[in-house]
Amino acid sequence: MEAFTTLTGIAAPLPKANVDTDQIIPARFLKSISRTGFGKNLFANFRYKEDGSENPDFVLNQEPYRKAEILIAFENFGCGSSREHAPWALLDFGIRCVIAPDFADIFHNNSFKNGVLPVKLPREVCEQLMEDARMGGNARLTVDLERQVVVRPSGEEIPFQIDPLRRHLLLNGLDDIGQTLQHAPAIDSYEARQKAAQPWLHGG
Amino acid sequence: MSGQKPRTLFDKIWDAHVVDTLPDGTALLYIDLHLTHEVTTPQAFDGLRQAGRKLRRPDLTLGVIDHNIATDASRYTGIVDPESRLQVETLERNAAEFGMPLIPLLDDRQGIVHVIGPELGRSLPGMTIVCGDSHTSTHGAMGALAFGIGTSEVEHVLATQTLLQKPAKNMKVEVTGTLPFGCSGKDITLAIIGRIGTAGGTGHVIEYCGDTIRALDMAGRMTVSNMAIEGGARAGLIAPDQTTFDYIARTPNGPKGEALARAMEWWKTLPTDAGAQFDKVVTLNAHEIAPQVTWGTSPEDVLPITGVVPNPEEAADEARRAQLRRMVEYMGLTPGQKLQDLKIDVAFIGSCTNSRIEDIRAAAAIARGRRVADGVRALVVPGSGLVKKQAEAEGLDRILTEAGFEWREAGCSMCLGMNPDKLTPGQRSASTSNRNFEGRQGPGGRTHLLSPAMAAAAAIAGHLADVRDYQPKGSV
Numbered sequence A: 001m002e003a004f005t006t007l008t009g010i011a012a013p014l015p016k017a018n019v020d021t022d023q024i025i026p027a028r029f030l031k032s033i034s035r036t037g038f039g040k041n042l043f044a045n046f047r048y049k050e051d052g053s054e055n056p057d058f059v060l061n062q063e064p065y066r067k068a069e070i071l072i073a074f075e076n077f078g079c080g081s082s083r084e085h086a087p088w089a090l091l092d093f094g095i096r097c098v099i100a101p102d103f104a105d106i107f108h109n110n111s112f113k114n115g116v117l118p119v120k121l122p123r124e125v126c127e128q129l130m131e132d133a134r135m136g137g138n139a140r141l142t143v144d145l146e147r148q149v150v151v152r153p154s155g156e157e158i159p160f161q162i163d164p165l166r167r168h169l170l171l172n173g174l175d176d177i178g179q180t181l182q183h184a185p186a187i188d189s190y191e192a193r194q195k196a197a198q199p200w201l202h203g204g
Numbered sequence B: 001m002s003g004q005k006p007r008t009l010f011d012k013i014w015d016a017h018v019v020d021t022l023p024d025g026t027a028l029l030y031i032d033l034h035l036t037h038e039v040t041t042p043q044a045f046d047g048l049r050q051a052g053r054k055l056r057r058p059d060l061t062l063g064v065i066d067h068n069i070a071t072d073a074s075r076y077t078g079i080v081d082p083e084s085r086l087q088v089e090t091l092e093r094n095a096a097e098f099g100m101p102l103i104p105l106l107d108d109r110q111g112i113v114h115v116i117g118p119e120l121g122r123s124l125p126g127m128t129i130v131c132g133d134s135h136t137s138t139h140g141a142m143g144a145l146a147f148g149i150g151t152s153e154v155e156h157v158l159a160t161q162t163l164l165q166k167p168a169k170n171m172k173v174e175v176t177g178t179l180p181f182g183c184s185g186k187d188i189t190l191a192i193i194g195r196i197g198t199a200g201g202t203g204h205v206i207e208y209c210g211d212t213i214r215a216l217d218m219a220g221r222m223t224v225s226n227m228a229i230e231g232g233a234r235a236g237l238i239a240p241d242q243t244t245f246d247y248i249a250r251t252p253n254g255p256k257g258e259a260l261a262r263a264m265e266w267w268k269t270l271p272t273d274a275g276a277q278f279d280k281v282v283t284l285n286a287h288e289i290a291p292q293v294t295w296g297t298s299p300e301d302v303l304p305i306t307g308v309v310p311n312p313e314e315a316a317d318e319a320r321r322a323q324l325r326r327m328v329e330y331m332g333l334t335p336g337q338k339l340q341d342l343k344i345d346v347a348f349i350g351s352c353t354n355s356r357i358e359d360i361r362a363a364a365a366i367a368r369g370r371r372v373a374d375g376v377r378a379l380v381v382p383g384s385g386l387v388k389k390q391a392e393a394e395g396l397d398r399i400l401t402e403a404g405f406e407w408r409e410a411g412c413s414m415c416l417g418m419n420p421d422k423l424t425p426g427q428r429s430a431s432t433s434n435r436n437f438e439g440r441q442g443p444g445g446r447t448h449l450l451s452p453a454m455a456a457a458a459a460i461a462g463h464l465a466d467v468r469d470y471q472p473k474g475s476v
Ligand code: SF4
Pocket: B066, B067, B112, B113, B114, B133, B135, B351, B352, B353, B411, B412, B415, B416, B433, B434
């Protein structure tokens, strides 16, 4: 996993609430067996017309948002299914940070695990950032995970909260499994205890 | 332990599975059962392979193929779509390479992952159960803490049999009173989502309780818990009771004899203690529930079948007005239109929400002696090979096919646009599944969620219909 420290990039405005995972990456594109390549179908139902051509009205088909690295949206972003393809598609497109008033739980989790940073900020702040994002080529925001601030084009700094463990893992690009395997002795002894107390769970 | 704080069902299962606690309070939670399917696992096994890691507990892992297979006879001649075939073959290869038990496609036990777990007796009270699929909440009806995980978490569980988790908050949804005629678990769960909204349960595990829930059979409870996720919750839970124990005793792989007796001793200690605190409480009176149907593109946009399409302009704020306008347009509706006047093209009875034998019986009871309306395509897709066999033994397949319904092989089918069973753009469906998002059942498809009996009534009427006007003819 790539470490996330500070990101400065174009922010795309997506002024919608309840952007669900089916909108982020429609189910018909989930058939790949690899983790990459989903970016071209990110928001496919909005980005392409029925004949497969690009819909020029959709923000990610407009300059400079084709190169967006940050997405601003409204409430309950990432609701719907548990598909991890949603952060994969965002990442593959080049988006490494989503800013919204709140996120659906599973999406929130999945984002961190894949190096996409979800930043929760109050609705009023998201509305301001949405305005910033509408400034086209000047829509550059900085998301500084080390200092936990979003820097607006005006230079104003907006602090955000984040779980310390999540922050640590992201800053260091650490994978969860390696971390957990350091607890192998505890897992072994849990299994031994459980097998004695609840043998039916272990084929006994 | 005396003097201990009263705990909820969720707290008890959680506490019993904490292997270790990290400095920030994150728990390393032991997972008792990991269910897998073809869609969310290839990248996880890939990750294991790349890191040279093994599957820690093959015996606590079970794979099944359900999402992207055909549910017609073509299943027997091989999967046509090359991408679907690749996913299925990848799961088969990974199962062989990592020693994971896998139910073969052409096996009676094959079916939707959330139908087979409880049915085989693998999903039991007090367990922690995960699967790379959001509707894992279904298994909560067994009194198990069951939730959907993403693919990196699948990889984590494969490698360590544990998951890093923050505790959820406790939410209680209490439903009391006798469920009115024509209503089922589906109407309860839709009514709850209508009440709390799709973000109502965010951050919480919902425990469903009250005498209405107690009175449901296991199939009805699974339907309720299945859609906990549509209410935004991490999981749904229903305390195990005699109904649960009787169900488990009939399963092929559940504990038997002394093991069952010993398990039951523990299971009986699981229900929430008197006086336990919930972070959020919602109560619902079952008398107020009428047969439900969704009209929009979010499960919370639900109304009694006697309702009319809302007028977007009457919504409180502009954001909501814009959202409703979009829904009305996408769904091809006119404000004020009666829901019962909406003509349908397809009726779909199936999915992990409603494909158990009880659901098929409910549909057959309405279909018996009647005919599917001209121009309507009606599919009945059993949730597993075992459900299919049982239905055939009861003669339900004949009742349904004589009425003009298609009788299919087990799988996810038209619940999602990922296999050959899809809506075409503009088609309207009466569907017993759980999601009505734009394009969920196929690009441009228009989904109305409802119960199996309501779907059967709609198939016969040719439009959304009130099941209370379609009393069963004769007994099934
Ligand atoms: S039936 Fe539908 S909701 Fe259930 S597991 Fe299959 S695709 Fe998911």
